[in-house]
Amino acid sequence: MSASSYDVLIIGSGPGGYIAAVRCGQLGLKTAIIEKYPTLGGTCLNVGCIPSKAVLESTELYHKATAQFAEHGIAADNLRADLPRMMERKDKVVSKVCDGVVYLMKKNKVDILHGVASFVDATTVRVVPTDGGSGEEQRLTAKNIIIATGSKPSTLPFITLDKERVITSTEALALRELPKHLIIVGGGVIGLELGSVYARLGSKVSVVEYTDAIIPSMDRTLGKELLRSLKKQGLEFYLSHKVTAVTREGETVKLTATPAAGGADLQLEGDYCLVSVGRRPYTDGLNLAAAGVEVDEKGRVKVNDELQTNVPGIWALGDVVRGAMLAHKASDEGVFVAERIAGQKPHVNYLLIPNVVYTWPEVAGVGYTEEQLKEQGLAYKSGSFPFSASGRALAGADTEGLVKVLTAADTDEILGVHMIGARIADIVAEAVAVMSFRGAAEDVALMSHAHPTYAEAFKEACLNASGLGALNM
Ligand code: FAD
Numbered sequence: 001m002s003a004s005s006y007d008v009l010i011i012g013s014g015p016g017g018y019i020a021a022v023r024c025g026q027l028g029l030k031t032a033i034i035e036k037y038p039t040l041g042g043t044c045l046n047v048g049c050i051p052s053k054a055v056l057e058s059t060e061l062y063h064k065a066t067a068q069f070a071e072h073g074i075a076a077d078n079l080r081a082d083l084p085r086m087m088e089r090k091d092k093v094v095s096k097v098c099d100g101v102v103y104l105m106k107k108n109k110v111d112i113l114h115g116v117a118s119f120v121d122a123t124t125v126r127v128v129p130t131d132g133g134s135g136e137e138q139r140l141t142a143k144n145i146i147i148a149t150g151s152k153p154s155t156l157p158f159i160t161l162d163k164e165r166v167i168t169s170t171e172a173l174a175l176r177e178l179p180k181h182l183i184i185v186g187g188g189v190i191g192l193e194l195g196s197v198y199a200r201l202g203s204k205v206s207v208v209e210y211t212d213a214i215i216p217s218m219d220r221t222l223g224k225e226l227l228r229s230l231k232k233q234g235l236e237f238y239l240s241h242k243v244t245a246v247t248r249e250g251e252t253v254k255l256t257a258t259p260a261a262g263g264a265d266l267q268l269e270g271d272y273c274l275v276s277v278g279r280r281p282y283t284d285g286l287n288l289a290a291a292g293v294e295v296d297e298k299g300r301v302k303v304n305d306e307l308q309t310n311v312p313g314i315w316a317l318g319d320v321v322r323g324a325m326l327a328h329k330a331s332d333e334g335v336f337v338a339e340r341i342a343g344q345k346p347h348v349n350y351l352l353i354p355n356v357v358y359t360w361p362e363v364a365g366v367g368y369t370e371e372q373l374k375e376q377g378l379a380y381k382s383g384s385f386p387f388s389a390s391g392r393a394l395a396g397a398d399t400e401g402l403v404k405v406l407t408a409a410d411t412d413e414i415l416g417v418h419m420i421g422a423r424i425a426d427i428v429a430e431a432v433a434v435m436s437f438r439g440a441a442e443d444v445a446l447m448s449h450a451h452p453t454y455a456e457a458f459k460e461a462c463l464n465a466s467g468l469g470a471l472n473m
Contacts, residue, residue: 004032004111004138004140004141005140005141005142006030006031006032006111006140006141006142006143007024007029007030007031007142007143007144007341008020008021008024008029008030008031008032008142008143008144008145008146008338008341009031009032009034009125009140009142009144009145009146010024010031010032010033010034010145010146010148011034011117011125011145011146011147011148011149011286012033012034012035012042012147012148012149012150012318012320013033013034013035013040013041013042013101013112013148014041014042014043014044014045014148014150014318014319014327014330015041015042015044015045015318015327015328015330015331015334016042016148016150016317016318016319016330016331016333016334017033017035017042017146017148017318017334018033018040018041018042018101018104018105018334019330019331019334019335020146020148020317020333020334020335020337020338021033021104021105021108021110021334021338022104022105022108022110022334023334023335023338023339024108024110024338024341024342025105025107025108025109025110026108027338027339027341027342028342029338029341029342031108031109031110031111032110032111032112032113032140032142033105033110033111033112033113034113034114034115034117034125034127034140035112035113035114036114036115036116036117036130037114037130038114038130039094039095039098040098040101040102040105040112041094041097041098041101042148042150043150043151043319044327044330045094045097045098045101046094046098047169047170047173048169048327049327050093050094050097051090051091051093051094051173052169052173052190052193052194052197052358053358054089054090054093054094055086055087055090055173055197056193056196056197056358058086058089058090059081059086059196059197059198059200059201060200060360062079062081062200062201063200063233063360065079066079068397071397072397081178081201081202083175083176083177083178083201084176087174087175087176090173113127113138113140114129114130114135115127115128115129115130115135115137115138116128116130116285117286118285118286118287118290119145119286119287119288119289119290119291119293120139120287120290121290121291122291122292122311122312122313122314123141123142123143123145123313124139124140124141125139125140125141125142125145126138126139127139127140142313143313144313144314144315144341145291145313145314145315146314146315146316146317146337147283147286147293147301147309147314147315147316147317147320148316148317148318148320148330148334149281149282149283149286149320150281150282150318150319150320150330151279151280151281151282151319151320151325152279152280152282153168153169153170153275153276153278153279153280154277154278154279154280155168155275155277156185156243156246156275156277158244158245158246159185159243159246159275161275162248165248165251165253165271165272165273166246166248166253166272166273166275167272167273167274167275168274168275168276169190169194169274169276172194172197172198172272172274173194175272178198178201178202178203179198179203179270179271179272180203180204180270180271181203181204181205181206181268181269181270181271181272182195182198182203182204182205182206182270182271182272182273182274183206183208183253183255183268183270183272183273183274184205184206184207184208184273184274184276185208185243185246185255185273185274185275185276185277186207186208186209186210186275186276186277186278187207187208187209187211187213187214187215187216187237187239188214188215188216188217188276188277188278189215189357190276191207191274191276192207192214192215192226192230192357192359193357193358193359194274194276195207195230195235195274196230196233196235196359196360199230199233199234199235200233204234204236204270205234205235205236206235206236206237206238206268206270207235207236207237207238208238208241208243208255208257208266208268209237209238209239209240209241210240210241210242210243211239211240212239212240212260213227213239214226214227214230214237214239215357215363217355218355218357218363218365218369218418219365219369219370219371219404219416219418220369220370220371221370221402221404221418221420222363222365222418222419222420225361225400225401225402225420226357226359226361226363226420229359229360229361229400229401229420230359238257238259238266240259240260240261241257241258241259241260241266242257242258242260243255243256243257244256244257244258244265246273246275251271252269252270252271253269253270253271253272253273254267254268254269255267255268255269255270255273279319279325280298280299281295281298281299281300281301281319281320281321282319282320283295283299283301283320288301291311291314292310292311293309293310293311293314293316294309294310296322300320300321300322301316301320301321302321303315303316303317303321303322306340307321307333307336307337307340315337315340315341317330317333317334317336317337318330318333318334321333323350324350324353324355326353326355328353328354329350329353332348332353333348336348349436351367351368352366352367352432352435352436353366354366354428354429354431354432356425356428358425360422361398361400361401361420361421361422361424362420362421362422362423362424362425363419363420363424364418364419364420364424364425364427364428365416365417365418365419365428366416366417366428366431366432366435367406367414367415367416367417367431367435368406368415368416369416369418370382370404370406370416370418372416373406373415373416378408378415379408379409379410380406380407380408380409380415381406381407381408381409381412381465381466381467382404382405382406382407382465383404383405383407383441383461383462383463383464383465383466384402384403384404384405384461384464384465385402385403385457385458385460385461385464385470385472385473386399386401386402386457386473387399387400387401387402387403387421387422387454387457388400389460389472389473390452390454390456390457390460390472391451391452391472392451392452392453392454392456393421393422393454393457395452396422398421398422400420400421400422401419401420401421401422401424402419402420402421402457402461403417403418403419403421403424403427403457403458403460403461404417404418404419404461405417405441405458405461405462405464405465406418406465407440407441407465407466411440412440412441412442412465412466413438413439413440414431414434414435414439414440414441414444414462414465417431417435417458417461419431419457419458421454421457422454423454424454427454427455427457427458430444430455430458431458440466441462441463441465441466442462442466442468443462444458444459444462445459445462445463445466445468447459456472460472460473
């Protein structure tokens with residue numbers, strides 16, 4: 001058995017782990033990354049952000065062609081969506097980005113080990129190869145170990161995920177046939193993005209959600225607007241319904257749910273059921289106990305504000321620790337931990353981590369929601385601008401949605417920006433930039449914005465919030 005020693009050993013190659021590895025390499029630390037799957041990139045690159053955006057883009061084009069081209073004066077008859085080809089294209093995109101991570105590791109002199117990592121003690125990790133047993137088991141020691149093992153889809157205790165008909169997002173991103181009726185348990189980001197994909201291709205899609213809103217953790221205005229848009233696109237919603245059973249009989253999946261308002265149970269029958277009720281932190285097989293690393297009541301590795309676990313020299317980040325389960329949050333933490341190990345004083349501003357839903361219209365938010373400001377009793381002002389009043393949106397025939405800006409009542413500092421509409425996944429970066437510099441709505445209102453752009457809606461909402469008066473409404 002061989003033994004190697006490192007400054008930093010990273011377990012997991014998702015956006016948290018691989019970005020930490022890049023930064024460690026740049027800082028001159030002798031680094032290795034361990035990944036149990038054959039490809040690097042973790043959930044995000046293999047079965048998450050990237051493949052979902054690839055199929056969202058393909059189906060969005062198809063939807064535009066079938067639903068909007070006529071309005072633009074383009075006749076597009078006999079259009080046909082080819083799901084297997086869309087999936088092949090998605091696979092190529094995934095393989096390109098995963099290869100990119102291998103390139104980054106080599107460029108930054110990071111050793112790559114494929115195998116399942118588990119703790120032997122607080123400074124030693126055992127790696128059992130996952131390539132069919134041909135490789136040699138290794139023991140590695142390190143001054144610092146970063147746990148970046150991410151998350152896995154969770155389910156409800158009474159639902160058995162057979163991964164054929166009762167599926168998670170991973171299988172939903174690899175279907176080779178179009179569901180006739182896709183039932184989705186959970187109205188959060190993943191369920192709505194994947195629901196949109198199949199609804200655009202012609203599947204009947206029914207979403208059953210326990211709470212009284214979709215995307216309930218975002219500003220409530222956004223959920224209401226998105227609900228309206230998605231209903232128009234044909235998705236069916238059952239809010240305030242508690243799912244009590246999901247069973248499979250042959251190629252049929254049956255769901256039962258109890259409405260909070262009382263009355264008869266809802267009974268749905270479909271050919272696929274996507275269970276998207278959240279994700280759980282993943283530490284299976286890591287043998288955390290051997291190192292003495294503690295987890296909290298939700299199974300997340302416990303960390304302090306510096307992302308240190310209770311064991312000196314062991315760090316944790318990304319989906320496996322507290323906070324939003326987002327790729328850019330994991331990456332920001334990856335840079336943070338690498339720089340902390342190198343003795344620097346990095347900072348992550350968790351309030352300014354943006355949240356995006358890639359439905360159409362897109363949804364994005366950053367900072368405090370209106371509900372949070374009310375809860376905290378903070379005095380605020382609100383300004384908004386609808387895309388129906390935007391020249392660019394009218395020219396593009398994408399007039400749904402709005403931008404809402406929340407500011408401190410006394411200083412005009414922007415406290416939250418919440419948007420739904422075309423292209424706002426990119427516009428939210430402007431909000432993050434301004435808020436990072438603690439800018440006021442008036443600052444944005446006085447900045448020149450190219451005309452005509454969707455981004456002007458942010459400026460107009462700021463004009464409205466700062467009391468300067470909208471220029472285009
Ligand atoms: P992960 O990406 O989960 O990576 C962890 C890695 O650790 C995995 O590769 C795993 O195999 C490996 N590992 C685990 N245990 C071991 C072990 N013992 N030994 C060796 N290796 C191990 N986020 C966004 O910000 N934007 C999006 O658009 C977005 N879309 C998403 C769409 C879907 C369908 C899903 C499922 C998720 C999406 N996410 C999105 C969330 C995002 O994928 C995660 O937040 C992100 O991947 C977390 O990164 P991570 O590095 O913490 O963990």
